[in-house]
Amino acid sequence: MGKWSRLLPAVLLLIAVLIDLSTPRTVSAAALYAAAILSAAPLLSLRGTVLTGVFALLVDWMMFRYFGYRRSAIAMSELIMVATVTVIAGFLNRVLYHRKVQLESVRDIAAAVQRAVLPQPPDRIGSLRFAARYEAARADAQIGGDLYVVVDTPFGVRCVIGDVRGKGMGAVKAVAVGIGTFREAALHEPTLTGLLERLEQAVVLEAQQSGNLTELEGFVTGVLVEFPRRGNEVRLVNRGHPAPVLILGDMVRYVEPGRRSLPLGLGALDAGPECVDTVTFPEGASLLLYTDGLTEARDETGTFYDPIGTCTGHRHAGPDALLDALIADHFRHSGGRRTDDMALLAITRT
Known part of the structure; x- marks a missing residue:
């Protein structure tokens, strides 16, 4: 008051x-x-x-x-x-x-649970700078079904952003399982496809143990990202998640997957091979990862929010400045209304 x-x-x-x-x-x-x-x-x-x-x-x-x-x-x-x-x-x-x-x-x-389950990523790893935000749909909530993780591994810096289907403590438990699996597997799996297989198994097992026995009852959309230790590129695997936004100077575009794949937990329904997309990521480039709470916000006319507009024509000092501008613009667009949790992860190569 x-x-x-x-x-x-x-x-x-x-x-x-x-x-x-x-x-x-x-x-x-x-x-x-x-x-x-x-x-x-x-x-x-x-x-x-x-x-x-x-x-x-x-x-x-x-x-x-x-x-x-x-x-x-x-x-x-x-x-x-x-x-x-x-x-x-x-x-x-x-x-x-x-x-x-x-x-x-x-x-x-x-x-305290949020800090333990969803800790802030490091500010910098090598030439990469990171910033993350978690905006809960409810003002009195601290954590929900969205997740992000950044891990420095022998194979490069690996990141994931995901959105667990469902709400409440079940979603929080699934987030904890997903984060724990990713942190452990990212350090040992040499390829993104191998890492995906580990995550797929963890999601399916968690759904079965939670009583969601049918395959359509529990799944996670997500994007896995890998910055190799050598070269100026980034590798991405998108499993049914909103496309990341790539910012290269004045060029801003969505990084659409080369092949549409089903979310994690539904891999048994998808017989196709995993598609790993490789994109140039030079000095000064930024990558924005987000959950659908960002793009599903509507204004008074029912128009969905498009982050491309905020990222185009503006030079941000770093990933923190980018996320601050994005959240402020999102708030103006939606009039402060929020119906879903929103996780944001921005990476800039300096």
Whole structure:
């Protein structure tokens, strides 16, 4: 809540006094006195809530004295009501405070889980600079079904970005399995196709162990990327994922796969060979990897967001600046509405 909301109890008390002074003696603003005290419970501290109640009680008593009702039964009844509401507001304030403490504890645990399951990639490996962002669809969520990993291996720098089908703790568990498998296999598998086979097996096994016995119940879309230790190129394998964006100076384009493949977990339905695409990646080039939460955002007319527009005609100082500009433009396009998690990974060769 904004800081101005904390003034609501004082505003309600002021309105109550104005009503008492500007209306006939038979009209009472008792409801506003009670409303002011109750509104203080979620907005102020316990001390502020009690002081609001004491001040309301004092002002109400002064109004009765001003109109000559100081010792009447009506005055005593209303004053007792205001005092009772003050006690109730104090109790509610404590209940809300303890719930706030519990919620903050849960958020701290969620943040710790995110750092453990989805750690930030290194800022730099050799000539490559990295930046990553994770934007959850829910403001109170920390992690969901999107993932990204960067690993420095004997075969070069390898990255993956993926989107797990499903939501909730099942998706988080699948993310943890996928990241763990990729980190281990990336260090030992000499080829991207071998790495893909390991990931395919892990996704299928996780789906079976989770009770999703049919092949269409659990899958992961993803892009595997490899920057060899020698040469200025990048190799990519796309398994049913949105095409990465390649930025080469003034040229910005999608890196479409040479062959469309099914997502991980559905490999048994795809009899074709894996397609490894090789693209030139010289000094100054940038590669943007993202999940569909970026491109599925719509504006008021229903138009989907296209990251090419943000990346075209702009020179960004590095991957962090690129992602900051992209997130800001995405926010303007969607009006702040977000229906899906969004993971972004940007790589620049310096």
